[in-house]
Structures are given as C-alpha cells and as structure tokens.
Amino acid sequence: MLTPARLAQYVLPLMVLGSTQLMASTAVDQQIEQLRARVSAHSVEVNRFEQELLHPVDTRVAVFLTLAGRNGLEVDAVELFIDGQPVASHLYSKRERNALERGGVQQLFTGNLSNGGHEIKAVISVRTAKDQFIRRESVHRFTKSTGTHRLQLALDAHAPDYEPDVTITEWK
Amino acid sequence: MTGLFHSWVSAPAIKIFLLIALFCDPAKATSPTVPEELSEGVVRFALATGDITAALPLQDRLKGDSADYLRGRLLLESGNVQQGLDTLVQVAQGRYHRGEAALMVARHYGAEGDADESRNWYQVAAKNGFGETRQKARFALAELQRHAGRLDAAGKTLAGMDEGYWTAVGYLNLATDFARTDLNPSRALVSLRVALAMCETDTNRERSKELKSRLLVRAGQLAYAHEDYDKAIGFLKKVSLDSYRTPQALYLHGLALSEQGNYRAAMQSWHRAKKYPLAYPGVEDAWLGMGRGYDLAGYLGQAGEAFLAASAAYEGERATLRELEKRIREAGAYKSLVDDARNADLEWFLADSRTLTQPRLAYLLGLIENPVTQRAVARVAELEEMIASLEQQERDLTVFMAALGNKPSSDTQGRSKQLSADQDALTNAVAALSGPNISPAQKRHIRELRDALNASGSVLERLSNVGGGNNQRQPRKRQAERLRKQTQSLLVEVRAVRDEAGKALDRLALEFIEQEDQRMAFALDKTEQQIAHLYEYLALKKLDGGKP
Numbered sequence: 176m177l178t179p180a181r182l183a184q185y186v187l188p189l190m191v192l193g194s195t196q197l198m199a200s201t202a203v204d205q206q207i208e209q210l211r212a213r214v215s216a217h218s219v220e221v222n223r224f225e226q227e228l229l230h231p232v233d234t235r236v237a238v239f240l241t242l243a244g245r246n247g248l249e250v251d252a253v254e255l256f257i258d259g260q261p262v263a264s265h266l267y268s269k270r271e272r273n274a275l276e277r278g279g280v281q282q283l284f285t286g287n288l289s290n291g292g293h294e295i296k297a298v299i300s301v302r303t304a305k306d307q308f309i310r311r312e313s314v315h316r317f318t319k320s321t322g323t324h325r326l327q328l329a330l331d332a333h334a335p336d337y338e339p340d341v342t343i344t345e346w347k
Numbered sequence: 348m349t350g351l352f353h354s355w356v357s358a359p360a361i362k363i364f365l366l367i368a369l370f371c372d373p374a375k376a377t378s379p380t381v382p383e384e385l386s387e388g389v390v391r392f393a394l395a396t397g398d399i400t401a402a403l404p405l406q407d408r409l410k411g412d413s414a415d416y417l418r419g420r421l422l423l424e425s426g427n428v429q430q431g432l433d434t435l436v437q438v439a440q441g442r443y444h445r446g447e448a449a450l451m452v453a454r455h456y457g458a459e460g461d462a463d464e465s466r467n468w469y470q471v472a473a474k475n476g477f478g479e480t481r482q483k484a485r486f487a488l489a490e491l492q493r494h495a496g497r498l499d500a501a502g503k504t505l506a507g508m509d510e511g512y513w514t515a516v517g518y519l520n521l522a523t524d525f526a527r528t529d530l531n532p533s534r535a536l537v538s539l540r541v542a543l544a545m546c547e548t549d550t551n552r553e554r555s556k557e558l559k560s561r562l563l564v565r566a567g568q569l570a571y572a573h574e575d576y577d578k579a580i581g582f583l584k585k586v587s588l589d590s591y592r593t594p595q596a597l598y599l600h601g602l603a604l605s606e607q608g609n610y611r612a613a614m615q616s617w618h619r620a621k622k623y624p625l626a627y628p629g630v631e632d633a634w635l636g637m638g639r640g641y642d643l644a645g646y647l648g649q650a651g652e653a654f655l656a657a658s659a660a661y662e663g664e665r666a667t668l669r670e671l672e673k674r675i676r677e678a679g680a681y682k683s684l685v686d687d688a689r690n691a692d693l694e695w696f697l698a699d700s701r702t703l704t705q706p707r708l709a710y711l712l713g714l715i716e717n718p719v720t721q722r723a724v725a726r727v728a729e730l731e732e733m734i735a736s737l738e739q740q741e742r743d744l745t746v747f748m749a750a751l752g753n754k755p756s757s758d759t760q761g762r763s764k765q766l767s768a769d770q771d772a773l774t775n776a777v778a779a780l781s782g783p784n785i786s787p788a789q790k791r792h793i794r795e796l797r798d799a800l801n802a803s804g805s806v807l808e809r810l811s812n813v814g815g816g817n818n819q820r821q822p823r824k825r826q827a828e829r830l831r832k833q834t835q836s837l838l839v840e841v842r843a844v845r846d847e848a849g850k851a852l853d854r855l856a857l858e859f860i861e862q863e864d865q866r867m868a869f870a871l872d873k874t875e876q877q878i879a880h881l882y883e884y885l886a887l888k889k890l891d892g893g894k895p
Binding site: 210 | 384737742
C-alpha cells in the first residue's frame, strides 16, 4: 500500500532533480497566488471568529507540545485526556516530527473548561534513541481561573536510559 | 486540517459555547491563545507542516533574531508575495538568516523565469549561508551553469562543495551531460563514482538509498553501452531491490549477463524484472528477453511460449491503459492517479514490500518524473486543499448561524434567575463565616470560596445583561452570514481555477497514457515479429525434413 512516506521516498528525489529548472509561471500560477492571498486572509478572519465563538476567553484552555531537546526521541502518537475524557489525539507524520525536532511548537488542543480544579493526562508513544517503543503517561493537576489557561507539554529524554519524560508547564 | 468540532462536543454544547461567547467581554475575546514565548515555535511548526492559517495572526507578535525571517516566510506562503519578498530581501541584507532568506528569494526569481536575478541571489546564499542552505545554493549555481552548457564551470562549482546529497545530485546531472557529449564514457563514469562517494555521507538514509540506486543504474547502463559487461554487472548487482529503478536494473543486469553468454543467469534476472508492472522502464524488454533467452539457448518450444506470454501481457497492459484513460476522462487525472493512490494509505499498517508492484503507483511515478507534470500536480493539490478548507469553513459557519438564530428558552431564563438567587444566598453564607475565632487554614478556605463566588458572580452579571441578547446575537449572526457569503464566493472562484488546472493535468496525463500505449504497441509488434520468425524457422526446418 502507498503511504505518504513511501511516495515521498520515490518521488522526492525525482522532484529534486527537476526543481532547479527554470519554468516560467503561467497565468494559472498567478491566479493561484492571488487566490492564496485572499483565501489566507479570509481564513484568518473565520478562524478568529470561530475562536471567539467556540473558545470564549474566560473558559479557554490551550495545550501545546514541544520537544525539550534533540535527544533522538521520535514522537509516534499523543493522546490527551482532561478530567478522564479524551479530548485530542494525534498521530505524527515524519514532517511533523521533523518540525518538532527543529524547535516547532504544536498547538495540540484548544477547548473550554470551567474554573476550578482539573486533571490533564497525556499519553505519549515514542521511539527512543535505542529503537524501543515506549508509551508514557503523565498526569498533572491544575486550577483553571478566569482567562485563557495554557499548558505546555515538554518531552525530553535523559542519559543513560534515554527514556521519555514529560514536563508540564503552566503559562499564565 | 481537522474539523472544527471534536467528536466529544455535542450539538447542545456548541450552543452553550456560543451563548457563553456572547456574554464575554469583546475586548478580552481577542486575547491571544498562544503565549508570546511559544509564538515563534508555533510559527515554525506551521511553516514546516504547511498549515499556516492559525499561525498568520501571530506574525506581528514575533520577537527575536528570527522574527523577520519567519514573518517573510509567512507572507510568502500566504500569497502576499511582494510583501514577503521585500521582507526576505531585508533579512538577506541583515545579520541573521541571511543565507536562508537569499535562497528563498533566489528560488522565487527562478520560478518566475528570471535567471539573472536568481543567479545573483543564489550567489548571496552560497556566500552567506551555512550547512544545507549553502549546499543547496551552490548546487543551484552549478545547475544554472550546466543548463548554460558550461560543464567545466559546473564541475568546478561542484568540486568546491562539501560531501553530501546535493553534491551527489550535481555530479549525477553532470554525468548525464558528459554521457551525452563524450564518445568515451570515462568522464561520465568518474562523475558517477564521485557522486556515489558523495552520496554515502548523506544522513537521510531514504533519499540516499534512492539516489544510490539511480546512480548505480546510470553507471551500469553506461558501462553496458560501452561493452564493459563486468563493470556493468558490478554496478547493477548493488541496486536495492526496493527501488523505483530496480526493474530497469534487473533488465540491464540480465542483458549484460547474456552478452557474456550466461543466458541462464540472464533469464533469472529478467524473470525477477517481469514481476514488476509493465509501466516501469525495462520490464517490457525483460518479457521479450525471456523468449529471446530460450531461443538463443536452443529451447524453441519454451521460446514460443515465452513470446506468447509476453504478447498476452502487453495486450493486458493495453487494456489496463484503456481503463485508466477512461477513468481519467471521467474523474480526472488527479482523482484517478494521485488521490486514489493516497486513499490506499488507510490500510498502511497492512503495507508490505509489494508497494512497487501496483500498476497505478507505477504509472503515477512515471507520470511525475516530468517536472512540468510535477508542477501541474502540485497546482491541483494546492487548490484541492483550499477547496477542502473552504468547504469546512462553510459547514462550520452554517452551524454557527443556526445556533445563533435560536433564542434562549424561557427555561434558560428561569434557570438564570434561580442561579442568581443561589449566588446571593452563597455570598451571604460566606460573609457570615468571618469572625475572630477562625484559624489561618479556615481563612484561606474562605478566601478561596470568596474568589470562586466573585468569578461566578461576574459570569451571572453578564448573563443578566443578556436580556437584550439579540443585541449581541444579531451582530454575530450577521458576521457569520457575511463570512459564509465570502466563503461561498471564494469557493466558486477556487473551483473554477481548480477545473482549469485539472484540465491541464488531464491533458498531460492523457498524453502520457498515449505514449505508454504506443510503447506497449511497439513491444507487441516486436513480440509478434519474434513469433513469426520462430514459426517461419520451424516451418522451414519441417520442409527440409530435419528436426528443429
């Protein structure tokens, strides 16, 4: 079966070989460029409107995922639970893994929570530098107060066993 | 991009969110979700994954050494080309990310067909960039020299590069030019050997493996063409069995062996090549080679059977091509070749090493070998993505409009009154708790209770102000309606351009299918000739009274 990774494996080198050839842009390219600008501006407006409606600032909670360092960890999947209820899950592509390794921050979840005490549980499946698949659970209790509440999950691994370790930071 | 609503959010919950949103302070509603410290990381992730919508509002909040570079990239990616280009030109003349910015500017001018401007910026990138940026810029400069026919200058540029993938690709392209211009293969072979050595140091194993296979096939082909069969076999037997070039390598390997008289081994290679779809280069020749091999080895009966089998295979492939052509005319090339192949990904966990044996994938790979087709596919893919995103927005905005149209029920109003009464009772109860005999721990608990009651009080106050809920609801509804109209109008425009881009891709795909059909027809002719020769030979033998 064809996976994007497999397709890229065959196609990417082919694309690279032709990429530097000078090809004049066509009228369609110019139309696409103009449309891209308009669609992007419109999407930002819609996105902002949706945020305001669906995630009111008083109840808004956002969770971010980062890699604390380039330690050979390959994130495979993340599942997120708030107060025991699954709220987000993500299976990582190679492109996303690379983006995280290069200092990218993923906005994993945006939702709503009432003020008061809550519990967040992150279940992270990773492949370690030693080529082992490990599933790690991390639980954190926090108190949601009025205003946007942001939590950062930082994934790291330390010598000598290089097993994954999740640190949860709260941003006020 | 995932949908707006997670499965755990029920329809009534959406209405509740919308109601809460209406009661929120509008000034606070635009408060950023992303902390300033994480903004740069979120933008980096968005740029690397290509999903930039959520990151666009962050461009003005970026701070630090990379801010302008990331802003320029965001502008370029979001279609604000001139603004993005101006920002990146400034970055290229600044202190940080000079090489990366210059490389992006050079690529932009290259795509626009402005070779001189593109060369100037590649030179800036090669001078100021580091690592992979520098390598890419120097490779591009070598390619520009090669396209201008200045092979020695291109060789000199490549000689100054570090070992790695880009140098290897540069030498591969140079070898192709040498092979075309020289009568003697030595310069081309030396280039290929250098490319093989450069390729070894690439840390990206997958791309290095694919490039290595390509280099080995090219070297084997060159050595075979100049009758150095041992050298050809030496190169070809190192080609990976899981590569796009494997069938061609197997065919050439068999050819080199047959030239040495080793028909049995040659036929083993061709037999393996036959297992791949006929779309791959070398496979149709391998089918013919089997018959020829039996013929030369003196097994005329098996030769006839092999030729007949080849003939049937070519006929079958022509039927497949006719089906594919019909599907392209009905559903378009993008759906038939790219999208359907992608959908097979659903069962990725069942994938095995037979990926290369799928005819559709084989034709897809053959089709996108051409840079013009690559660009045509990329155009349609981008427009399809825009359509999917706009359709999702349209659905979401329709839900919002329906929810915003619902007035709060009398039950909701009754509950609001009850909650206000409970709030007052609780506030009084907490106020009554204060007194001189309270411990510090109890004081802390009371303070917490008071804070919680203040928070719920402020929400209830806003709820009570929503008696005129329509004042808040109607503008929101109108905003949703306006946005939905904009979405629909953009959808019409994007679909029109997508149809145009799709037709251009269909034309390229149909031309490709026709070429493939002609290739099969030609192979079929050759097979029929071989069969005719064989029967003629057998008939003459019979007339002579001798045994064949």
